[in-house]
Amino acid sequence: MVDQVVTYLQQHQDTYIEQLKEFLRMPSVSTDSSHHQDVRNTAEFVANFLSNAGFKKVEVQETEGHPLIFAEWLEAGTNAPTVLFYGHYDVQPPDPLDQWKSQPFEPDIRDGRLYARGASDDKGQVFMHLAVFDAFFKTTGELPLNVKVCIEGEEEIGSANLYQLLESKKEQFQADFAVISDSGMVANDQPTILYGLKGFTGLEFTLKGPDNDLHSGMYGGAVRNPAMAMAHLLSTMKSEDEVVQIDGFYDQVEPLEDDERQLIQSAPGEDYSTSTGAPEAVSEKGYTAKEHTMARPTLEINGLYSGYQGEGTKTIIPSTATAKLTCRLVPGQDPQDIQDLVVQHIENHLPAGVTLSIKREPLSAKAYRVDPNHPFITKAAESLQETFAKDPVFVRMGGSIPVVEWMDSLFDIPVVLLGFGTPDDRLHSPNESFPLDHLTKGMETIVHYWSKVRSV
Amino acid sequence: MVDQVVTYLQQHQDTYIEQLKEFLRMPSVSTDSSHHQDVRNTAEFVANFLSNAGFKKVEVQETEGHPLIFAEWLEAGTNAPTVLFYGHYDVQPPDPLDQWKSQPFEPDIRDGRLYARGASDDKGQVFMHLAVFDAFFKTTGELPLNVKVCIEGEEEIGSANLYQLLESKKEQFQADFAVISDSGMVANDQPTILYGLKGFTGLEFTLKGPDNDLHSGMYGGAVRNPAMAMAHLLSTMKSEDEVVQIDGFYDQVEPLEDDERQLIQSAPGEDYSTSTGAPEAVSEKGYTAKEHTMARPTLEINGLYSGYQGEGTKTIIPSTATAKLTCRLVPGQDPQDIQDLVVQHIENHLPAGVTLSIKREPLSAKAYRVDPNHPFITKAAESLQETFAKDPVFVRMGGSIPVVEWMDSLFDIPVVLLGFGTPDDRLHSPNESFPLDHLTKGMETIVHYWSKVRSV
Known part of the structure; x- marks a missing residue:
């Protein structure tokens, strides 16, 4: 037949x-x-x-x-x-x-x-x-x-x-x-x-300081700079060895078993530095870059903006700073739960002197x-x-x-x-x-x- | 007369x-x-x-x-x-x-x-x-x-x-x-x-990861996200209590003597929260906001950008992240020296997986x-x-x-x-x-x- x-x-x-x-x-x-x-x-x-x-x-x-x-x-x-x-x-x-x-x-x-x-x-x-x-x-x-x-x-x-x-x-x-x-x-x-x-979930959030961009000379030292507040907040989310620092983020992740690690190991790899032009590949502590991309959850900043972006200098304290984030999820992680954890983390680590608004991305996938x-x-x-x-x-x-x-x-x-x-x-x-x-x-x-x- | x-x-x-x-x-x-x-x-x-x-x-x-x-x-x-x-x-x-x-x-x-x-x-x-x-x-x-x-x-x-x-x-x-x-x-x-x-000095710097924006699913976990690297780097520059953490930044600052603190205290003040709309005033640890704005040096992010800034979500790892900084200086601080210290700090705290380019602002003032x-x-x-x-x-x-x-x-x-x-x-x-x-x-x-x- x-x-x-x-x-x-x-x-x-x-x-x-x-x-x-x-x-x-x-x-x-x-x-x-x-x-x-x-x-x-x-x-x-x-x-x-x-x-x-x-x-x-x-x-x-x-x-x-x-x-x-x-x-x-x-x-x-x-x-x-x-x-x-x-x-x-x-x-x-x-x-x-x-x-x-x-x-x-x-x-x-x-x-x-x-x-x-x-x-x-x-x-x-x-x-x-x-x-x-x-x-x-x-x-x-x-x-x-x-x-x-x-x-x-x-x-x-x-x-x-x-x-x-x-x-x-x-x-x-x-x-x-x-x-x-x-x-x-x-x-x-x-x-x-x-x-x-992988599944995904995402959100965007804005930190607001003053109502308008301010003269950095007149007000520098009196109000929180939302861009710096944003840097502090974002830096608490992931360690420099690429481990997500959000409480509970990995709690429901199904562990990567040895046989699957071997399967991933045997799959043809990619020299990520060559293929992307990045100066070197990095990955979550304890995992190879291939394991991390295929089978470990990630948190990425997709967009970040605050203040002046034109040529040269504009000596302002920006009024707001915004970040867009998405997490890629692995089996066991519920997108809604993870979104909640990220929101909680942001709220818990909110610097003084700025207010927070969050837009949850409605689309998600397990x-x-x-x-x-x-x-x-x-x-x-x-x-x-x-x-x-x-x-x-x-x-x-x-x-x-x-x-x-x-x-x-x-x-x-x-x-x-x-x-x-x-x-x-x-x-x-x-x-x-x-x-x-x-x-x-x-x-x-x-x-x-x-x-x-x-x-x- | x-x-x-x-x-x-x-x-x-x-x-x-x-x-x-x-x-x-x-x-x-x-x-x-x-x-x-x-x-x-x-x-x-x-x-x-x-x-x-x-x-x-x-x-x-x-x-x-x-x-x-x-x-x-x-x-x-x-x-x-x-x-x-x-x-x-x-x-x-x-x-x-x-x-x-x-x-x-x-x-x-x-x-x-x-x-x-x-x-x-x-x-x-x-x-x-x-x-x-x-x-x-x-x-x-x-x-x-x-x-x-x-x-x-x-x-x-x-x-x-x-x-x-x-x-x-x-x-x-x-x-x-x-x-x-x-x-x-x-x-x-x-x-x-x-x-x-105050005097001032400034610079802008860019962290580059991959050559182009990457699919955050395909490459999330294999390369450093320049926006996150930027957050880590910027967060090392200033503590949450508004003290600049750059080595030597305060070394040549002439101390604020008691009589001058009294002079500043006696000047009419501004409720910085009311006048700017910021949720609260913040200032360098140990100094009032009035002292900080008038007589203590500052470091401010004037602009910050990376990746996608449009509406909604774009699931990318940005290729680059850029920050514009200026410092306002007080007597004793040499603008060139301070610019050098900031450059040194950036170089010393550069995360792995990104390359650095710096544009020094040529204009400065003591x-x-x-x-x-x-x-x-x-x-x-x-x-x-x-x-x-x-x-x-x-x-x-x-x-x-x-x-x-x-x-x-x-x-x-x-x-x-x-x-x-x-x-x-x-x-x-x-x-x-x-x-x-x-x-x-x-x-x-x-x-x-x-x-x-x-x-x-």
């Missing part, structure tokens, strides 16, 4: 690439209201493709924003598991346009790569799944497992309506596991299993981690190994994908992050692209995977 | 006010090249006035910028002292124009105040001296002491060419003491002797302090007391007036800061004004003063 489907995909490769190009030509920029109709057309393209492939039930589900496409095929029997496949058909704006070598919505193949906005994120990766479903139906008349498809049109604008929709239709979307192909490999041709993501030895994961690893002829590496990532946490928390199911992107894809940037050989190998991997997991 | 001159001034008050209005009508905005000719015309107005008053030697001294007016009358004999009177005839730009109730260059008298750009800073105060010289000549045919007049046209643009000019013509400008009327009283009708000013018991000062106090019928208060100011330091360092003479402005004058702002009774009382004070100091 597998060979038959893979052969079909190879024989029809040109057709599939033409269909993907059609998909990429549609400027489904979700954030831009002038593309409203384009986004809807794209949703309909997806719905039609799924119908034509063989899904009997395909729904365009309306939201307060852009529609979500739902499809299901549940005829594999109760012995076979049910997968919820998630992807998104909307894309980032293409700006700045003048930096594109070919038009963002006119797909172009150069040097084995397909260039277009969405080529990797996420139309290209969604299309691999669409093609594989199609090839299964066309060759075998069925799918090897029960499938629910959920392809939304608002991922690039924070999946504004997704959680509510999933929650209100929990039964409809319930499955045994979820698969998302919206991420990448650590290197070209290096199959990668992403088994963990961390996600799936057991790397879970059968749904090991089957994915086997499929990657067979297709790429190379053992996959297992990594956790410091980034956050809210939808992953939602699937975890709403459906209590493992989420398999089966990403085929590469570090060179230039997501969200001009000249986004996707390697054609990852497209074909990705499809082959998925064929293997569906066949393998039917018996899990 | 005094009565005669004061009577003359009173009798000719209307004429003098008309002449002052003519002076104020001239838009001598030194920073605006479109007013180039206006500035020159104003210089000539001053020169003509001095000639007509009775100065035999009047020079329009050219600089690379706007001209300086020099005049002298040295016929009071060698027993009488020589004063160097300094003022400036240029003004700040009048913007924003729409906030003026009457036109900035069309003087208007309302409620006992003369409204116009320069009414207080410094044309109004310069003119008091011009009128007094004129009245002495007209009534007595002479001045009570030897006088050198120096009225520049570039004060509002940093006195760009003054130091060089004074230095190159040291003999010509040399005097026994200097008088400047370019400051104010602590309250309306409260005669004030300003016997000290602090200035004259002995409040110096005869040139006590005579000024007596003159104020006689005219205002109120004991003057003695204050030091946290601000810096570079020309004061230059006169001190070039000529080694006491500088008497005899300011008649009031806190309501709105210098540099729309609706600048000067109270007419301060104009007449100011002239009377000056008449008394010249007569008293002739015998010092």
Whole structure:
């Protein structure tokens, strides 16, 4: 069966690439209201493709924003598991346009790569799944497992309506596991299993001293300088050896076990100084930089401002100082609890002579981690190994994908992050692209995977 | 003699006010090249006035910028002292124009105040001296002491060419003491002797981590966050009780003696919380806020910036963080030495993982302090007391007036800061004004003063 489907995909490769190009030509920029109709057309393209492939039930589900496409095929029997496949058909704006070598919505193949906005994120990766479903139906008349498809049109604008929709239709979307192909490999041709993501929480706060900027000569020595108060306050949050000093910050962190440290150790590393240009890598005391980025929580200042920022000197005492912070969280940490701890810390360490106002960032996410030895994961690893002829590496990532946490928390199911992107894809940037050989190998991997997991 | 001159001034008050209005009508905005000719015309107005008053030697001294007016009358004999009177005839730009109730260059008298750009800073105060010289000549045919007049046209643009000019013509400008009327009283009708000013030195420095802003999820935990490094570094500079922690910062500070603390204590104070809107006043441990602002050195952050400053969240690790600092200095502290100490402190406390670049502010000034018991000062106090019928208060100011330091360092003479402005004058702002009774009382004070100091 597998060979038959893979052969079909190879024989029809040109057709599939033409269909993907059609998909990429549609400027489904979700954030831009002038593309409203384009986004809807794209949703309909997806719905039609799924119908034509063989899904009997395909729904365009309306939201307060852009529609979500739902499809299901549940005829594999109760012995076979049910997968919820998630992807998104909307894309980032293409700006700045003048930096594109070919038009963002006119797909172009150069040097084995397909260039277009969405080529990797996420139309290209969604299309691999669409093609594989199609090839299964066309060759075998069925799918090897029960499938629910959920392809939304608002991922690039924070999946504004997704959680509510999933929650209100929990039964409809319930499955045994979820698969998302919206991420990448650590290197070209290096199959990668992403088994963990960080959560996050954030806030911004302002220290106010005098009502207006003051003459630093007339008032220097009589009022607290909010910028200096801010420095004192921020410096209490993290030690110079990168350990967060907020009471309770690490209390609920699941310890990093030896076997996982070995797994992280074995993942290909990055010389952080070379890749970022920073004079040296630093990391939390007791952990390597790789462990810290993948599996330990962080607290970062994202923005800091106070007083005069122009050229030269302006001898003022600023009226206010503001800092923006986010914490990246690991399993065990509750975003709300951590936000509370940060607020408490700020309140407890507030210097005299300034008043405090805090804006809590409403968006947050829990961390996600799936057991790397879970059968749904090991089957994915086997499929990657067979297709790429190379053992996959297992990594956790410091980034956050809210939808992953939602699937975890709403459906209590493992989420398999089966990403085929590469570090060179230039997501969200001009000249986004996707390697054609990852497209074909990705499809082959998925064929293997569906066949393998039917018996899990 | 005094009565005669004061009577003359009173009798000719209307004429003098008309002449002052003519002076104020001239838009001598030194920073605006479109007013180039206006500035020159104003210089000539001053020169003509001095000639007509009775100065035999009047020079329009050219600089690379706007001209300086020099005049002298040295016929009071060698027993009488020589004063160097300094003022400036240029003004700040009048913007924003729409906030003026009457036109900035069309003087208007309302409620006992003369409204116009320069009414207080410094044309109004310069003119008091011009009128007094004129009245002495007209009534007595002479001045009570030897006088050198120096009225520049570039004060509002940093006195760009003054130091060089004074230095190159040291003999010509040399005097026994200097008088400047370019400051104010602590309250309306409260005669004030300003016997000290702070110096200053400044710098800005940048901490650089990665070459670009980084994704805080991908790299959080692997590189130093420059904003946090900045917080750590800045927090080492000043304790929470407002004591500067830079090695050697206080080493050369002349101690504040008990009699001066009493003098400061007796000066009218300001509830710094009320006047600034800050939640409370703070000051250096061991000193009151009044002592700290007047007579103790300070270190202030004037500007601080790093990373994202827009609305909401951007989850980045900033590439750089920058701080702008100035120190206000007291007698004994050398600006260059202090700048060096700050640089040294920054270098010694530089966190790992960031590189440092420093921009030293080239402009600096030494602090200035004259002995409040110096005869040139006590005579000024007596003159104020006689005219205002109120004991003057003695204050030091946290601000810096570079020309004061230059006169001190070039000529080694006491500088008497005899300011008649009031806190309501709105210098540099729309609706600048000067109270007419301060104009007449100011002239009377000056008449008394010249007569008293002739015998010092």
